[in-house]
Each structure stands twice: as structure tokens, then as C-alpha cells.
Amino acid sequence: MQSWALVTGATSGIGESFTRLLAANNYNIVLVARDVNRLNERAQALESKFGVKTQILQADLATEVGCALIEEFVFNNQIDVLINNAGFGINKSFTTSGLAIEQEMLNVLVRTPMRLMHCVLPSMKARDKGIIINVSSVAGWIAGGTYSASKSYLTVLSESLNTELAATKIRVSALCPGFTRTEFHQRGRMSMKGLPVFMWLDADALVAKSWSEALAGKAVSVPGWQYKLLTFIIYLLPRPFIRKIGMNVRVKQRTP
Numbered sequence: 451m452q453s454w455a456l457v458t459g460a461t462s463g464i465g466e467s468f469t470r471l472l473a474a475n476n477y478n479i480v481l482v483a484r485d486v487n488r489l490n491e492r493a494q495a496l497e498s499k500f501g502v503k504t505q506i507l508q509a510d511l512a513t514e515v516g517c518a519l520i521e522e523f524v525f526n527n528q529i530d531v532l533i534n535n536a537g538f539g540i541n542k543s544f545t546t547s548g549l550a551i552e553q554e555m556l557n558v559l560v561r562t563p564m565r566l567m568h569c570v571l572p573s574m575k576a577r578d579k580g581i582i583i584n585v586s587s588v589a590g591w592i593a594g595g596t597y598s599a600s601k602s603y604l605t606v607l608s609e610s611l612n613t614e615l616a617a618t619k620i621r622v623s624a625l626c627p628g629f630t631r632t633e634f635h636q637r638g639r640m641s642m643k644g645l646p647v648f649m650w651l652d653a654d655a656l657v658a659k660s661w662s663e664a665l666a667g668k669a670v671s672v673p674g675w676q677y678k679l680l681t682f683i684i685y686l687l688p689r690p691f692i693r694k695i696g697m698n699v700r701v702k703q704r705t706p
Contacts, residue, residue: 456480456529459536461488464585467657468533473500482507482520511536511562512554524569532570534563535585544595552596559600578619583664584608586624588681612669623664625671627656
């Protein structure tokens with residue numbers, strides 16, 4: 451039986467990089483995103499270059515209908531690899547943003563990956579085989595509003611499942627990158643003018659690192675020496691100081 455991988459947010463950035471890596475490893479790909487035209491383009495490119503099968507699922511994961519659609523697909527089909535990648539950012543503070551957009555972020559970054567994992571794990575456990583990578587962020591270790599809080603949830607849940615399933619052949623890992631060259635910040639209308647060039651990561655490189663570390667059973671993957679150093683420092687510094695740093699970073703991103 452052929453192996454299938456499902457990737458949310460599959461048409462750009464880290465998700466798109468994962469589709470190519472998985473296709474190169476002979477996985478057929480289920481691509482999930484909102485833009486059906488880009489879904490078709492990516493599916494055709496993968497089939498043409500790698501000779502794999504693809505299936506597209508158009509869904510808005512911020513909605514109950516969109517989440518339920520993917521859940522039903524996962525329940526009715528064997529998924530060997532789940533990449534929870536879909537996400538977005540906003541450039542307003544919690545106290546000035548609208549409740550609707552805050553809820554959408556929570557739906558995409560927390561609700562959907564939680565429910566997809568809960569849906570796929572029973573069949574993975576029955577086969578004693580499977581890989582789940584949750585695309586989190588180093589932002590989960592600072593205080594940066596709903597985004598940071600959501601990513602913290604995803605990292606901790608990944609660590610918990612990695613420990614719970616340690617005696618099995620199921621691998622669960624959180625990928626926690628820093629700033630990565632994708633469409634993410636432009637879509638969120640975030641200003642990144644002051645960020646040094648050396649702080650930017652390449653999506654293909656960090657995806658390859660995440661994949662190898664997930665296969666090795668590592669619970670958390672932090673690509674890039676600069677972010678390994680940063681997370682080490684975060685663990686050492688007093689929490690009030692980290693909160694101030696996190697807030698300063700978010701304020702600068704909101705500055706046009």
C-alpha cells in the first residue's frame with residue numbers, strides 16, 4: 451500500500467517545502483489550503499517532478515466546516531505523515547485586534563492541529579507507525595500575544611505526545627523555527643525592516659533538518675545556530691525580562 455502524507459498550508463513557505471521533501475521521499479501528497487488555483491498548481495508540479503500521486507482539499511481551517519472536512523478525510527483514509535503547518539499572523543496587539551481574528555488564529559493554530567492529531571493517532575497506533583510534525587515557533591517561548599500562546603500550546607502538546615508514544619514507532623515532533631523567508635510576514639502586514647540578514651532562515655534547509663530530527667525521535671527541532679543560541683539564552687534569563695523582549699519584538703513588527 452502506498453504511503454500518503456497530508457500537509458496543511460501546503461501551497462507556500464514551510465508547507466510547500468514539506469510537500470517537495472515528502473514527494474522526494476516517495477510519499478503521495480494530500481495538499482490542504484484555501485486557494486484552489488495554487489493547490490492545483492502545486493499538485494501538478496509535484497506529480498510532474500516526482501511522479502507521485504496527489505489529492506487537493508480546499509478548506510479554510512479557521513472555520514468549523516473546513517476543519518471538519520479535513521478531519522473526515524483523515525478518519526476515512528490512511529495518513530502516514532501529518533504535517534500541521536497552516537498558520538498566519540496579525541500585526542495588532544490583543545487589546546486592539548478584533549475578537550473574530552483572534553478566534554480565527556486560535557482555530558487555525560490550536561484547534562485544527564489538535565483535532566487532526568486526535569483523529570489520525572488511533573490509526574497510527576493500530577499500525578504502530580506514523581509521523582506527525584507540528585510547525586510551531588520559537589515565539590512560543592516569549593510573550594507575544596495569541597500567536598506566542600498558540601505556538602506554546604503546540605510545542606508542549608508535541609512534547610507530551612512524543613513522550614507518551616516513545617515506546618512505539620510513532621514519531622511526534624515540533625518544528626520551532628525563527629524568522630523564515632516565506633510569505634508569512636507579508637500576509638500579516640508585519641514590518642521586518644530592522645531584522646539582521648543573518649537571522650533569516652531558509653525554508654528548505656529547516657524542513658530537511660526537522661524531518662531528520664523527527665525520524666530520530668527528537669521532540670523539538672530548533673533549526674539554525676542563531677535560534678539554538680537564542681532559546682538557550684531565553685531559558686537562562688529572568689522571565690520578566692523575556693516578557694519585555696517579546697513585547698518589544700511584537701511592537702517593532704507592528705510598526706510600518
